[in-house]
Amino acid sequence: MHCALKFCSYWRSKRLEAFRFVVLCAVMGVAGCSGLEPVAAWERGYLAEEGMQWQSSAREAKFEGHVYTSKEASSGGNGAAGGGCGCN
């Protein structure tokens, strides 16, 4: 609840003006996808190929996230929090 309130307050800040505009465009873009030609289940073989996945493996994503979280400022903000570390 505390997190949700903080989010609402931060979301309304002037700092995120451009950000809110991009999100609005993205939402409208997704909504616009409803007019797409449907792809039948039997036509989805290519979508299941290894190269079409969002990440190569869960362990690689975890490792990579850990490295970049330790060495770059923009950790978090795009997913759930994991077990942290005192990496410096």
Next chain:
Amino acid sequence: MAVIERGVKNAHSASTIKQSPLVRTLGAAVAALPAYQNTYADAPPEFTEVGLRYSHYSEDSLSEDKFIAGARGRYDIDVTQLWIEAPIGSNWSIAVDVQNDSMSGASPWFVGTQVDGQPGVIMSGASIYDNRVEVGATTRYFWADGNAGFNVTHSKEDDYEALAMAFDVAWNSADNARTWSASASTSNDRVEPVNGNIPVFIDQEDIDTASIYFGVSQILSSTAIVRIGLGYTFSEGYLSDPYKLFDARPDEHSRTALSGGYRKFFPEAQGALQIDYRYYSDDWGTDSHTAEVAWHQSFDRFALTPYLRYYSQREADFFSVIADLEQDFYADDFRLSSYGAITVGLRSTVQIGDWQMEGQLERYESDNDWGLYDGEAAPALVNFWRATIGISWRFD
């Protein structure tokens, strides 16, 4: 884990393995949480899988012209990951992950001025040694139109302990062309810095973090899919680095990120183009852009994926190359400075029967001149190599 067989029939069986429950395991993995795209996502894995993975991470020593005192050699880390995941009945799965990180090396303590007037780094003295063990368990329930998972992860090292819990859910539209996903998590961390080569000035402090995420993916055609996600993370507590001499950060931190991805398969080439982008903004004044492009080339039982990642961030409001102690908040940590970074890497997998082997090598380099934002160059910017090998085995 991924397999390489081609074709619709094989793609079906492959997907039930590839889309292991851990794909949605929360933690760092959720950074790329897919709002999953195909019709086979909502069933437990068909096999039990055990795997072992070893990675070596090695930072370049600090260059002579930026070094003032201490030890020049920076971190080397050996990371071992072990996991098992298995179906339970027709609707559930469970997975257990264990990870061990063994670290040694020196780290920047503070930035001072060299005799020529240029900033230089005072490193911690002799090597620091530490070991971190992380254990995580995930259970997931699958139903016709979606799935939901719960994860608990505990991490412990000499000076840091964390307990994180996460819940996520994904559900498909009626035609399975669109998948919505959401997650929420908390992490309660405790830092107890150890007096070693450098003095520390706190005994014990806490950090609490909560995150929420919402995403959607959409099938565009039989060979293309797109996704977008919005995440927010809030932390409060002791957010300074106790191992930096001059580091005083606010005790609250709000972070928002908008991420997107696109995948396009080229049947003639048996390859896939992978494009990902993330925009990040926080209330410490940092913005960043991350773009990654990869080409996944499949051969018979073999796959190669070269990839390129570009990252650029704006410095935090309270960062300065040499900490300004007159301010309420200050830091000279290079990770809060303006810079750009490039990662170049190559990943490969080989499938032999029920066994899969993987290998990966990448190089990360950062430089103030490569960034999109203005700001002075921090002398301790890091460059590193990392290499990974792994093996996994599936059985009924």
